[in-house]
Amino acid sequence: MRKGEYPEGTHVLRAKIDMSSPNINLRDPALYRIKHENHQATGDEWSMYPMYDFSHPIVDAVEGITYSLCTLEFEDHRPFYDWTLDKLIPGGLLSPTDGSRRPRQIEFSRLNVKNTVLSKRKLIQLVTENHVSGWDDPRMPTLSGLRRRGIPPSALRLF
The missing domain is CATH 3.40.50 (Rossmann fold)
Known part of the structure; x- marks a missing residue:
């Protein structure tokens, strides 16, 4: 082979x-x-x-x-x-x-959120094509993005 x-x-x-x-x-x-x-x-x-x-x-x-x-x-x-x-x-x-x-x-379980892109492939494209500043951009639905947006960890645990 x-x-x-x-x-x-x-x-x-x-x-x-x-x-x-x-x-x-x-x-x-x-x-x-x-x-x-x-x-x-x-x-x-x-x-x-x-x-x-x-x-x-x-x-x-x-x-x-x-x-x-x-x-x-x-x-x-x-x-x-x-x-x-x-x-x-x-x-x-x-x-x-x-x-x-x-x-x-x-x-x-798969999570679908209205008006939010969660596909890893599409998120990678946003980062590599510089549509966002990085994985921690507040517009990104990542943990670091949510943190920069000011969402406390306790709110995510409740979600």
């Missing part, structure tokens, strides 16, 4: 965890897929890329994320998130940046 000899969609690298698990995400999840595209940083050096469920806990640990908040559709994926960390942290292949705290995935 690494050498790029297989066409896209023909092979994946899987983890054999527990084929009898009632959670399909813990049976034989795909870890890597073949994709022949130029990457913005590595060009065409790589032809295999990690699947989201595999890279999610790794990126969280490397970036020092303590709580990964996901919508309920990812609830069944949490056991694989934890399995990945359980396998990589003790062996020293991965260590959280603060040395002790490992990331934790928490799911919540």
Whole structure:
């Protein structure tokens, strides 16, 4: 796979965890897929890329994320998130940046607020295109934006 000899969609690298698990995400999840595209940083050096469920806990640990908040559709994926960390942290292949705290995935119901953009993809676009001054801009629906707007933490806890 690494050498790029297989066409896209023909092979994946899987983890054999527990084929009898009632959670399909813990049976034989795909870890890597073949994709022949130029990457913005590595060009065409790589032809295999990690699947989201595999890279999610790794990126969280490397970036020092303590709580990964996901919508309920990812609830069944949490056991694989934890399995990945359980396998990589003790062996020293991965260590959280603060040395002790490992990331934790928490799911919540999707929230729709009228006249407010909550999509992470759209919020990133607002920041990168300089429509707002940053993640803590008072117009942003982020915790830091709400803090700068003067909303006390106690009000958010009541929400």
